[in-house]
Amino acid sequence: MTFSICVRETYEDEDGEPQRRFGVAVTTRLAGVGTLCPFASENGAIATQSLVNVDLGRRGLQYVDEGLAIGDALEALLNADDGAAGRQLHGVDADGTFTFSGEECRDWYGHLEGENYTVAGNLLTGESVIEATAASYEASDRAEPLAKRLIDALEAGYEEGGDKREELPVQSAALLVRTTEDRELDPFYDDLRVDATEEPTADLRETYELARRGYADAMDRYEDAYEEDELESTDGA
Secondary structure: OOEEEEEEEEEEOOOOOEEEEEEEEEEEOOOOHHHOOEEEEOOEEEEEEEOOOHHHHHHHHHHHHOOOOHHHHHHHHHHOOOOHHHEEEEEEEOOOEEEEEOOOOOOOOEEEEOOOEEEEEOOEOOOHHHHHHHHHHHOOOOOOOHHHHHHHHHHHHHHOOOEOOOOOOOEEEEEEEEEOOOOOOOOHHHEEEEEEEOOHHHHHHHHHHHHHHHHHHHHHHHHHHHHHHHHHHOOOO
16 A cells, blocks of 8 residues: 655744644555544554555554553564565654565655654655655754645655556545644544545645634633643633
């Protein structure tokens, strides 16, 4: 299943407190990739693809949330998986990265690791797809929302050739962003899917723009109510 990127970032919130965020984005020439491949929490991000085993994402993230290092968590799951040779699995946690591409993945396939990110793909037009994805992320402006920069990264890989199966016009894309920051309302644009389209990155970007506008409108209209509700929920605690 095509290509994806997982990232880890540290930043300061509006109060100057240190925070950490994780993101994952994926696109493929099949429908509904958001139901299968991307997994993220405030502790890590994982993508499972090629011959997909969703348990690798679900259980891997569960283990990371419980404090296991991502390498140990995903290695253990792969070692117990009879279909590991056909899997592609990668991700990041607070301290490290992990990448795996089984020998039975279909060409072109491969992965790469950066200081705080991983990229992997299979059935691609070539290695330049994941290289373009990584280069876009590395060059991105950290002042912009991570969700937007993940879409930019997917788009760079897509424009480089992406998934080589041109006979499959129906495609999909998805992204997830999670953070340690405690917010009144999580941004609507941090969890997006386009389940069936012929223009996955373009439609994901349009969905992002609409969701970002909707979030801004909601905060303008209801921010006081959210803050009052938060205060009321602590009364008598």
